[in-house]
Amino acid sequence: xxxxxxxxxxxxxxxxxxxxxxxxxxxxxxxxxxxxxxxxxxxxxxxxxxxxxxxxxxxxxxxxxxxxxxxxxxxxxxxxxxxxxxxxxxxxxxxxxxxxxxxxxxxxxxxxxxxxxxxxxxxxxxxxxxxxxxxxxxxxxxxxxxxxxxxxxxxxxxxxxxxxxxxxxxxxxxxxxxxxxxxxxxxxxxxxxxxxxxxxxxxxxxxxxxxxxxxxxxxxxxxxxxxxxxxxxxxxxxxxxxx
Amino acid sequence: xxxxxxxxxxxxxxxxxxxxxxxxxxxxxxxxxxxxxxxxxxxxxxxxxxxxxxxxxxxxxxxxxxxxxxxxxxxxxxxxxxxxxxxxxxxxxxxxxxxxxxxxxxxxxxxxxxxxxxxxxxxxxxxxxxxxxxxxxxxxxxxxxxxxxxxxxxxxxxxxxxxxxxxxxxx
Numbered sequence: 001x002x003x004x005x006x007x008x009x010x011x012x013x014x015x016x017x018x019x020x021x022x023x024x025x026x027x028x029x030x031x032x033x034x035x036x037x038x039x040x041x042x043x044x045x046x047x048x049x050x051x052x053x054x055x056x057x058x059x060x061x062x063x064x065x066x067x068x069x070x071x072x073x074x075x076x077x078x079x080x081x082x083x084x085x086x087x088x089x090x091x092x093x094x095x096x097x098x099x100x101x102x103x104x105x106x107x108x109x110x111x112x113x114x115x116x117x118x119x120x121x122x123x124x125x126x127x128x129x130x131x132x133x134x135x136x137x138x139x140x141x142x143x144x145x146x147x148x149x150x151x152x153x154x155x156x157x158x159x160x161x162x163x164x165x166x167x168x169x170x171x172x173x174x175x176x177x178x179x180x181x182x183x184x185x186x187x188x189x190x191x192x193x194x195x196x197x198x199x200x201x202x203x204x205x206x207x208x209x210x211x212x213x214x215x216x217x218x219x220x221x222x223x224x225x226x227x228x229x230x231x232x233x234x235x236x237x238x239x240x241x242x243x
Numbered sequence: 244x245x246x247x248x249x250x251x252x253x254x255x256x257x258x259x260x261x262x263x264x265x266x267x268x269x270x271x272x273x274x275x276x277x278x279x280x281x282x283x284x285x286x287x288x289x290x291x292x293x294x295x296x297x298x299x300x301x302x303x304x305x306x307x308x309x310x311x312x313x314x315x316x317x318x319x320x321x322x323x324x325x326x327x328x329x330x331x332x333x334x335x336x337x338x339x340x341x342x343x344x345x346x347x348x349x350x351x352x353x354x355x356x357x358x359x360x361x362x363x364x365x366x367x368x369x370x371x372x373x374x375x376x377x378x379x380x381x382x383x384x385x386x387x388x389x390x391x392x393x394x395x396x397x398x399x400x401x402x403x404x405x406x407x408x409x410x411x412x413x414x
Contacts, residue, residue, distance in 0.1 A: 003368065010369040013346040014265035021278035024256050028249070030282070031289040130291055134304070137312040140287050165318060238382065
């Protein structure tokens with residue numbers, strides 16, 4: 001049997017297709033439903049980001065308005081680190097060089113102010129969501145939400161609830177563009193803070209433009225492992241080739 | 244999407260729906276599941292319609308979406324297909340091309356071919372794609388497509404037994 005004959009047999013096998021179970025209206029309705037849910041998520045993410053920003057401003061204002069020292073107390077370390085404290089102050093620690101430590105030093109003592117500071121990843125990035133859906137169709141119908149990682153300034157990301165066999169959890173993608181401010185500690189492009197979640201898998205690939213594409217898969221409680229952990233490298237490489 | 248975009252999508256959908264369903268059917272072996280796969284692919288296209296600059300690449304995008312969904316699904320334990328060394332009983336038909344029994348035998352046999360090899364066979368022999376186009380959709384090398392084709396045909400032949408004996412010379 002040559003290829004032509006083989007093709008005939010394949011076509012014959014699907015010649016008696018039953019009527020389709022969906023039409024264009026179904027497609028448009030499902031598309032609109034998913035778009036509506038994505039918009040709701042984006043609004044919620046933006047609202048949460050606004051609240052977090054307001055709280056951050058409030059905390060910063062409170063810290064800067066506090067007196068430098070109280071009788072019988074040691075002074076707080078200066079915020080900017082550009083001078084010494086008042087009389088009786090203790091030498092403040094050197095600024096942490098580990099980005100993850102900068103991220104965590106937000107309560108009580110303010111982290112050193114610099115262009116490079118971690119923050120949330122903002123609202124779910126639709127473009128990244130679409131690109132990930134291209135590479136991993138399993139997320140096509142899933143809800144996109146804001147990435148929950150320590151993102152450097154200028155980064156954007158998206159997060160999906162996913163399941164992969166017995167494994168379930170979240171899959172997050174963060175793109176740090178090549179134009180993001182360099183990490184002053186290393187002089188290089190900042191990276192996403194490593195995940196503290198037990199069993200999480202993470203892969204970072206260099207994008208075509210020199211940025212960093214990070215994929216993090218975190219297992220849900222009770223999951224035997226991080227979903228799609230074995231495919232992360234391939235997906236990251238393919239996504240990185242797009243940017 | 245505006246009216247014009249909707250009209251363009253509707254035209255594309257009408258032109259391609261049945262072809263996508265057929266390919267999905269040979270990939271998964273079930274018409275209901277094929278409808279789900281095809282609808283998911285078209286929904287993905289609809290959502291990105293305004294962003295898709297190269298409309299000539301639409302077919303490849305839809306094919307890739309369906310193929311990947313089938314392959315990803317095959318990795319999930321509750322849907323994972325089971326392979327066996329035992330060749331199933333197959334109906335032997337007098338007229339290979341038209342026999343309903345042979346169609347069923349082909350579909351059953353295809354379901355037992357490993358997913359990636361099955362995808363290559365469907366892309367090449369149902370969709371009529373060449374090696375290069377198939378490699379682009381599957382994001383692999385042309386050499387991989389060729390080897391997967393050979394192995395897929397080998398596997399298909401093993402499943403079919405004598406029902407489609409003249410598959411032997413195809414590659």
